[in-house]
Amino acid sequence: MMKTVNACFLYDQISASFDKLLAMAIAHPAQLICFFAALFFFHASEFLLALFFHGPSKVSSSSLLFSKQYLFAMVCGLLEYSIEGTFVPELKSNMQISYIGVALVITGEAVRKAAILTARQNFTHDIKIFHRENHELVTRGIYRFFRHPSYLGFFLWSIGTQVLLINPLCIVGYTLVTWRYFSQRILYEEFFLRQFFGRQYTEYANRVSSGIPFVK
Numbered sequence: 001m002m003k004t005v006n007a008c009f010l011y012d013q014i015s016a017s018f019d020k021l022l023a024m025a026i027a028h029p030a031q032l033i034c035f036f037a038a039l040f041f042f043h044a045s046e047f048l049l050a051l052f053f054h055g056p057s058k059v060s061s062s063s064l065l066f067s068k069q070y071l072f073a074m075v076c077g078l079l080e081y082s083i084e085g086t087f088v089p090e091l092k093s094n095m096q097i098s099y100i101g102v103a104l105v106i107t108g109e110a111v112r113k114a115a116i117l118t119a120r121q122n123f124t125h126d127i128k129i130f131h132r133e134n135h136e137l138v139t140r141g142i143y144r145f146f147r148h149p150s151y152l153g154f155f156l157w158s159i160g161t162q163v164l165l166i167n168p169l170c171i172v173g174y175t176l177v178t179w180r181y182f183s184q185r186i187l188y189e190e191f192f193l194r195q196f197f198g199r200q201y202t203e204y205a206n207r208v209s210s211g212i213p214f215v216k
């Protein structure tokens, strides 16, 4: 009996949030259209580039880059947007802030795609722990300025999606979570890069910054 009441309550809450989101979409279509367009472009282009550089046999749905944590973060963003849009609608009406978000999304995409197009086959979505025969150290193009340009690009892009929706809580949350994620991932990735490329990587790391703020 208790379980049925809880399930009904949850269902009511979810459908109420969905209704709020729908109402927001009608009130501010530009913000949600830009948000979903940014998501669509990001995932479709990541998949197509992986297909182009690695071929169909090496690409799976994982190249679409949908993880549980990522989907959870996006749902949190949409929930914050619909709740604040209902109770403090004036917060969402400052389009200047949304334009800054769009600029961050575009800059993030440009930096990330420049990294993928420069590293080509050397760029894989997963972190390689064994040295592949054709894996070369890339230090040209955008890798002359940052050691981890694709992470910098995603960092900017993800925060941009929340600036675009004017979600103050998620702007802070996304910044902290993605920063922590990349600072740990860089340590792990560089452990293997130092094994693969030895002194060549150490010298590169000494002269070029990571690209992620406060990560050496």
Ligand SMILES: C[S@@+](CC[C@H](N)C(=O)[O-])C[C@H]1O[C@@H](n2cnc3c(N)ncnc32)[C@H](O)[C@@H]1O
Pocket (backbone or CB within 6 Å): 115, 119, 122, 123, 124, 125, 126, 127, 128, 136, 137, 138, 139, 143, 147, 148, 149, 150, 151, 152, 189, 193
């Ligand atoms: C998701 S990509 C990220 C590449 C890089 N961290 C970036 O942000 O542009 C991860 C793969 O790229 C490889 N990788 C990272 N930096 C590289 C470099 N400078 N040259 C060649 N391969 C690199 C790693 O070995 C790993 O398998």
